[in-house]
Amino acid sequence: VRDSGYKTIYTPFSQVIHFEGQSHGTDVTKGLKKYQVINQSTFAEKWFRSFSDNGVSSPANMMLERDRNIAYRVLVLDAHTPRPNTEAGAYAAIKEMKMLQALGCKITFAPQYMPHCGDSTAILQRMGVEVLYPPFYTSLIDVLNKRLAEMDAVYITRYSVAEKYIDMIRENSTAKVIFNNADLHFLREIRSALSKNADQETLDRALATRDAELTVCGKSDAILSYTSAEHAVITSHILEVDKLHITPWVLEEKSKGGSFLEREGIAFLGSFGHLPNREAVAYLLDEIMPLLSATNPDISVSIYGSNMPDEYADYDSENVQIIGFVENLDE
Numbered sequence: 427v428r429d430s431g432y433k434t435i436y437t438p439f440s441q442v443i444h445f446e447g448q449s450h451g452t453d454v455t456k457g458l459k460k461y462q463v464i465n466q467s468t469f470a471e472k473w474f475r476s477f478s479d480n481g482v483s484s485p486a487n488m489m490l491e492r493d494r495n496i497a498y499r500v501l502v503l504d505a506h507t508p509r510p511n512t513e514a515g516a517y518a519a520i521k522e523m524k525m526l527q528a529l530g531c532k533i534t535f536a537p538q539y540m541p542h543c544g545d546s547t548a549i550l551q552r553m554g555v556e557v558l559y560p561p562f563y564t565s566l567i568d569v570l571n572k573r574l575a576e577m578d579a580v581y582i583t584r585y586s587v588a589e590k591y592i593d594m595i596r597e598n599s600t601a602k603v604i605f606n607n608a609d610l611h612f613l614r615e616i617r618s619a620l621s622k623n624a625d626q627e628t629l630d631r632a633l634a635t636r637d638a639e640l641t642v643c644g645k646s647d648a649i650l651s652y653t654s655a656e657h658a659v660i661t662s663h664i665l666e667v668d669k670l671h672i673t674p675w676v677l678e679e680k681s682k683g684g685s686f687l688e689r690e691g692i693a694f695l696g697s698f699g700h701l702p703n704r705e706a707v708a709y710l711l712d713e714i715m716p717l718l719s720a721t722n723p724d725i726s727v728s729i730y731g732s733n734m735p736d737e738y739a740d741y742d743s744e745n746v747q748i749i750g751f752v753e754n755l756d757e
Contacts, residue, residue, distance in 0.1 A: 428476075438551055489576050497530030498578040501601075503566065503591065504535075505584050507543040507550070507557070511753065512732040513697035515608055519583060521676040522606070523555060526581065534558065534577075536569045538587050570594055577601045583608055588642040596645060605646035606673060610656045612636035614702060640664060680756070691726040695755070699733040711741050719745060730755070 427434055446452065450459040480491060493499075502523060508516030523533050535550055536558040550557050563569050570591065574580075579602040580595050582588040588605055595603060615632035618624070640663050643649050650673040651657060657670045683689075694710060696703035707729060718725050726745040729738065734750040742748045 439548075489573070493532050495530075496532040498532070499576055500526055500531045500533055500579045500581055501569075501573065501577045502526075502533055502535045502555075502581045503538070503583070503587055505538045505587050507535075507537045507539075507546045509543070509546045510549070512751070513699070515583075515697075518608075518673075518675065520549070520553075522581075522673070523550070524553065525674070525676070527554065531579075532556070534573065536563065536566055538566055538590075540565065566591055567594070570598070574599045574601065579604055581606065585611065585639045585642045588646070589638050592642055592645050602647040603645065604648045604650065605642055606650040607639065607643070607656070607660075608651070610639070610651065610659060612639050613656070613659055636663075691728060693728045693730060696731045697733060698731050698735060698738075703731065704735065707738070711746060715746065 447459075450457055452459070454460055454463050482491075502519075504519055506516075508519040510517040510520050523535070526533055533554075534556040540559050540563065542557075542559045547557050547559065558569055558573075563572070574595065575598075577599065580599075581604045582592070583606045585605075585607055588603075592603060592605075595601065612632060612635040615635050616629070619629045619632045640660070643660055644664050644666075647669060649657075649660060649670050651660070651670075652673050652675055654672065657672070660670060661667055694707055696706070698704050698707075710727065711729075715725075715727060723745070726747065728747040728749055729741075730749050730752055732751045734748070738748045738750075
């Protein structure tokens with residue numbers, strides 16, 4: 427196949443079931459079965475150039491020798507297996523894995539919450555990502571014990587994941603640690619506490635988040651985030667510039683929708699597992715919409731997103747449509 431100019435591609439979704447010995451028995455000294463032994467040396471003689479660089483067969487070498495044409499091996503850690511149609515962070519995670527692949531990296535993905543997630547897991551596998559899950563691996567500690575030694579880098583999204591495992595990675599590996607903070611949590615928490623004149627205990631929790639998040643930044647080789655504003659805040663604390671990098675936000679090209687005159691109303695889209703989105707909708711519906719409705723009663727708002735709280739149904743009215751999760755947003 428290679429000599430003809432084609433690629434060989436492995437898909438874990440194909441299965442072959444072999445019934446050993448059903449055609450010609452299992453005795454390799456007689457009948458057609460004896461050619462199994464004869465043909466082994468014939469095969470080796472004919473094809474030795476093709477498999478001469480396959481490495482030495484041993485359990486210690488297998489994890490490295492099984493891959494070909496790999497520049498680097500990167501272990502990607504996140505809290506969950508990304509479901510790209512439920513939150514922006516999951517969409518970004520998949521795009522970032524594709525960018526790493528484009529650089530020649532072999533990606534091994536392990537979520538903190540490890541069960542096989544059906545289609546979400548299969549999406550990554552069809553991309554060529556190796557996904558780790560039970561019963562083969564039981565936890566991220568198990569993953570690090572078994573696989574860390576072969577990795578050139580560990581790419582971690584979310585400080586809540588990084589703070590649990592970064593010390594173990596640092597103590598047991600020379601792999602570079604790339605930390606995608608995704609969202610500067612302490613900045614949001616401190617702003618929220620100050621804006622609400624929160625008690626000292628709430629402010630202390632926000633400051634504890636700051637200390638934990640910045641500690642992870644200090645232990646990382648590279649810090650990725652989506653805005654230069656967050657970089658400025660992080661730099662002001664850790665006094666390092668060279669390790670901070672902007673993460674590109676990659677969007678797939680979409681066809682244009684209807685013209686402005688063909689549209690109507692206001693739409694809000696967000697994952698409601700994320701507290702700021704819930705706060706934003708409450709503010710929009712409680713504070714902003716009554717003012718808009720008083721000026722123009724025809725203005726309507728539609729609320730879309732995954733993990734929508736049941737109590738949002740109370741907002742449903744003539745000019746507020748509580749819709750929730752939709753599979754596709756193109757319309």
